[in-house]
Amino acid sequence: MASCLSARKVTKRFGGLIAVDSVSLEIPERVILSVIGPNGAGKTTFFNCISGFYTPEEGDILYHGRSIVGYRPDSIAAMGIARTYQNIRLFPGMTALENVLVGRHVHLNAGMLGTLLRLPGTVSEEEKAHEEARRLLDFVGLAGSGDTLGRNLPYGDQRRLEIARALASEPGLLLLDEPTAGMNPQETDQLMGFIERLRDELGLTVLLIEHDMRVVMGISDLVAVLHYGTKIAEGPPNVVQRDAAVIEAYLGTGGNGNGQP
């Protein structure tokens, strides 16, 4: 099976610090792959390299066989990679519906002329976009909250809205950065089911950063472990769980049991 994303010896440095050190990773289509590791292991930096916020110094990242290194974040988003953020980053002054509509940006074509003259194509495109956005809000369980401002939504809803915004671009690869952070066990369960639906119903490939081992072991098809910027293990969850190097990284060098901070 062809890889959705393949990272080849990706290295990112900040001054003297090597945040991501020659990490290679193959993500097949339609799987949930979790990246785990103690805090500061370079997980979010790796995400930022994929989504174009950082340009890695060495190595290459291929999306569907095409290199995306050096492209700006907006181009990478247009190629079909969408993401969420560790500390939720909505557009706080926009309504939930508008947030999702911004997510659809790459699929809309309206130009200045069409907008100013209200050309029929533009109008119908806009109507369809609204329809689609409402459908997505419904899908993530925010049907009644379309007119609420992002910042006024409850915490769990903000997380879901962020995912809806990412989904609105109809991505081929979804990067979720600690989506269950700050959620209670019930909400976490809901979200786990939701992420599995994304894979099974929408056929999405999901790359997940997660600290909660219950989530990682529960829904991941594959797990990769980062430690001090290097990949120390990779494979199905039950294999990685028994890997000596992983146990060493989590238990041996000051990490506590489940990797929680």
Place this chain on the structure above:
Amino acid sequence: MSDLRQSLRTATIVGSVMVFVALIGALTAFADEPIVSGVLTLTQLILLLGAFAAGYRTESGRRGREGAILSMGLGALSGAAAMAFLGVLAVIVDLVNLRSVLVNATPALVEVLTLDRGLPAGLGVLLAVGVVGGALGAVWNRIPGWFRRELSLGGAAVLLIGILRGKGLDPWAAAGLLAAITLGAYAYSSYGSSILDGYRRFERGNESMTRLVLWTVVAAVLLLLPQVLGVYATSVVDLVGLYALMGLGLNIVVGYAGLLDLGYVAFFTIGAYVTGLLTSPAASTHLGLSFWVAWPVALAAAATAGALLGIPVLRMRGDYLAIVTLGFGEIIRILVMSDALKGILGGAQGIIEIPGPVLGGFTFIKPQHFYYLILLGCLAVVVVSRRVSDSRIGRAWVAIREDEDVAEATGINLVRYKLLAFSLGASFSGIGGAIFASWVHAVFPNSFTLLVSINILSLIIVGGIGSIPGVILGAFVLVGLPEILREFADFRMITFGALLVVMMLARPEGLWPAKQRRRELSADTLEA
């Protein structure tokens, strides 16, 4: 005891502010501005309001509210103490000649401060004003809110009409007006909602009809306005319209896209000079083209300049952008004024003999003619603003304003959309420049200073950033009122400065907030 301290502390703040107001010459300037003829001048009203504010603040700062007499006493004390600052000022100014330093410390000031009764008798009157005003302020705090609102509406109406009449209102007329407006407002607040509900029900049944009637009325008022207003008032409205037009343009850049552009005047300059060069037979180009040819060129030139400036600066962080655009505005002004380009742009002499627009043999000359041109421009700009803001483009701008990095990761090309905002905003300013040039028939470099940019920025902030009706309201308040109240002209810039600070501290969403911000406010109150 703490009440007493609070009352004196308030008096100190109010007193210091009053002394400042006196020393910048405001009290002396407004002494000849009657509100109610023979009874109350604007200066006296300011004194009374100062004492009133001291009393009000004292009372609202109290923990307990018991004791009506005590509260009036504290208020009166605070008001009197605040006025005492002015009394001391009057004595000092009378004894020592400070005029070599403080230009407004004049005998006229003493006269005003002692309410024309001279020292020392006037001091007693001044303190009496403090006592009365302070006590009233304290009482004001204890009367029901609905009555306060209605009464202040009545008071504001008397003040505005009194000032506008120039010679003030007749005492009986003032009392009548106050009573009428207060009662009217009371009636409206009691029965208004049921009337409005009735209208809404009616409207729901006859939507297309009511809308037609509404728009017909609005259109008729807008079209007939200059016939009613006369030449001077129309020219004021023209100026307001011109500023509203440009304010709406800057609103796109600052309000929607969140890019603080302090060099907005540059595009106004470019629009005006391009029009001058193309239409004036006296310009170095000797083209003498028609206005109708010139304005699209002016628009295009301004939009291009916007894009050209945008390319290097738009990658900068917000506050760098502000300074660089400010610098750009100054560069354009210096270039226009310089001897180096005098051969083309006329240097300090500018370009003269710019003809008015000609339409089928009819020449636009009078303010009434330009009114329609400006109205058309404003309408076009409102339509463009509304349509763009409700579209993919407008959403991209707001997303950039809210969180640039996330917007980019969501697929928005930052440079393209920022450039678009910049050029669209610039093109509005360019049209403004074109109309301005043909209206005043000449362009001089001195018309295009940084203060124009600051004026426009102030009006969109005071009106409501990101809000179309807010910008128009802001233009009326900040451009229209100072033109009508010529006595205020000297205090215009200082008021703008203070307004910018106060608005940012107390009401950053402006007088007429944008839809989004209002929604957010109502949502917040729901939560509370």
Place this chain on the structure above:
Amino acid sequence: MRRRAAGPIDFTKLVVSGIGVAMLVFVAWRIVLTASEGTYGWPTYASQIVFGLAQGGIYALIALGYTLVYGILFMINFAHGEIFMGGTYIGFFVIEAFAESGFLQTHPLPALLITALTAMLSSVVLAIGLERIAYRPLRKAPRLVPLITAIGASLFLQYAFRGLFGTGVKVYPDTHLYIAGIDLLGGRYDLGGVTVRPIYFVVFLLAVALMLALWLFVQKTKMGKAMRAVAEDKDTAALMGINVDRVIVMTFALGAALAGAAGVMYALYNKQVTHTMGFFPGIKAFTAAVLGGIGNIPGAMLGGFFLGLAESTFPTLLGLDAQLKDVIAFSLLVLVLIFRPTGILGEVLSRRKA
């Protein structure tokens, strides 16, 4: 149209670099042209350099105020030019009084010292008031909000001074200070065809001395260390028991004191004082701060001197109209922001993302 990737070759970067290269080529071409004509000899350039150093010292002192505040609050104190103006203005009334009483003529040194101290104190009072009333309540507001407040405050201060003290131009009295027979402040000497004004040297040396004092303060004193800690991380500094509010007030005060001192020095050779005098030096000093790398103290000093020298020598060097002097500063600003957005000495601040 859709999904058109920008690609690793960035169009806007290309355009931007093109503009920058074109400007540099223009500068090089004009310099070669002027040099080959040889109209101006070394004496011209020497006197321009001396003036540039003095003017640069003034810019540097004001720029330090921008940089100090920016380093801690990440805001541009747009009203800093007015703080410079305010000190100069109040200083005028003091020195004028000394001149009228004859004290300035008999005891120039103490008179000047008192003038400078009063000016510095006035600037400090203005700055602290400004911080307390206008900036402190907005510390957590979005970035645009304090900037607009600062613009408002700048306008307010300008017109408050105009309202209080009138519209006329005030002129600092002529001052003379003889040391070893040389009039350090008012003298003009002819040295082989070049007019030399010792005041420029005095201003330059005083500016350097003040900067050294600031440098020592920031590096050696407890308050200086607290300032650096707050600049690094406000929250952590607060946890370590540093009174952040006090440090911020101190920062404003320090910057204002330097601006007030700069104001008196500036007025000693430039003479004229008006309510708008703070605008251009303020903007240019900000440019200097950006040139050197905003937030960076040595950078502000370097940027100030560089800008002063550029302004005084470039018009002749490039064969430009002297009226275009003010354009130079802004063009430099744009160039620096294109090629080195962090300034000459600025460290590469990693943009905080995600």
